[in-house]
Amino acid sequence: MTPLPSSHIRQAQISDYEDLTSFLARTWRIHQHLDWRAPETWVGSGQCYFYQRNEVLMAALAIPLVPGEPAWVRLFACEDEISPKQAWIALFPPLRENLLSAGHPPMCAVAVRPWSIEFFKGAGFRHHQDIVLFELAQPIPSDESIQELFITPMKIEDVKAVAALDQASFEPIWRNNEESVLQALLFSSYATTARLKGEIVGFQISTLSDTSAHLARLAVAPARQNSGIGAALVRDLAGHFFNQGKTLLTVNTQSDNHKSQALYERLGFERTGSTYPVFIMEEY
Numbered sequence: 001m002t003p004l005p006s007s008h009i010r011q012a013q014i015s016d017y018e019d020l021t022s023f024l025a026r027t028w029r030i031h032q033h034l035d036w037r038a039p040e041t042w043v044g045s046g047q048c049y050f051y052q053r054n055e056v057l058m059a060a061l062a063i064p065l066v067p068g069e070p071a072w073v074r075l076f077a078c079e080d081e082i083s084p085k086q087a088w089i090a091l092f093p094p095l096r097e098n099l100l101s102a103g104h105p106p107m108c109a110v111a112v113r114p115w116s117i118e119f120f121k122g123a124g125f126r127h128h129q130d131i132v133l134f135e136l137a138q139p140i141p142s143d144e145s146i147q148e149l150f151i152t153p154m155k156i157e158d159v160k161a162v163a164a165l166d167q168a169s170f171e172p173i174w175r176n177n178e179e180s181v182l183q184a185l186l187f188s189s190y191a192t193t194a195r196l197k198g199e200i201v202g203f204q205i206s207t208l209s210d211t212s213a214h215l216a217r218l219a220v221a222p223a224r225q226n227s228g229i230g231a232a233l234v235r236d237l238a239g240h241f242f243n244q245g246k247t248l249l250t251v252n253t254q255s256d257n258h259k260s261q262a263l264y265e266r267l268g269f270e271r272t273g274s275t276y277p278v279f280i281m282e283e284y
Helices: 014-026 039-044 084-101 114-122 156-169 178-187 229-243 258-266
Strands: 009-011 030-032 048-053 056-062 075-078 107-110 126-136 149-153 190-196 199-208 212-220 248-254 270-281
Touching: 009 084, 014 039, 014 056, 039 048, 039 056, 039 075, 048 084, 056 084, 075 084, 084 114, 114 270, 126 258, 149 229, 156 178, 156 199, 156 212, 178 199, 190 229, 199 229, 212 229, 229 248, 229 258, 248 258, 248 270
Parallel strands: 212 248
Antiparallel strands: 009 048, 030 075, 048 056, 056 075, 107 270, 126 248, 126 270, 149 190, 190 199, 199 212
């Protein structure tokens, strides 16, 4: 395998936004993290690097450091004539220095496409868990068992409390900080909080496409779990979207999160049969 010339590697700049957009539109070999940020978001982060040939972008890698979150591989893409291994070997070293300087956080990736699954398997990452996909094609029967629970639209001023609840509800690699929660809220189609006696005890954030909706985030305060709050949030959002004429509601959860899987199945969701592997690398 011929190494890519280091002289053709450079740090991406904000001014590269359009070049990256064009590159991603013409190449099929793209790994993009499953969140609400577009891959072009990272060009000015200082933690995105390009490989160029004759001033044409041929490969890109972004592993930005977001405080309080692991080092997700947010973007990795390369043209056909460059192998993923070549691109990674060329682009990872400067990003590795950033990671080491930041305290050596675990590096994580959710692989969706066959080529990326094979790449992460062979690049030193270990399989951590799977993302399991569920879908719902019919409304959920109502249940008013928690009379004092109030579900209301999430507001900007709720972000701090929601982020604290998020941090307390998920394992470290899935936790979101305030900035990430704010981005999710701004990107969402429907986001709500559940309150008991004025305290936020749960929340959900959902997105929308032409005919379907996706529950992107659902959390209930650990001390309030198994009390019907999560079910109430899902019933509310399902009613919201099905009343709008949407025909499908989807959600993903971790393969080892048996509580959430049981909740979705109890509410009528069905497994699609699709899974996405989650990979982690601690030593790099």
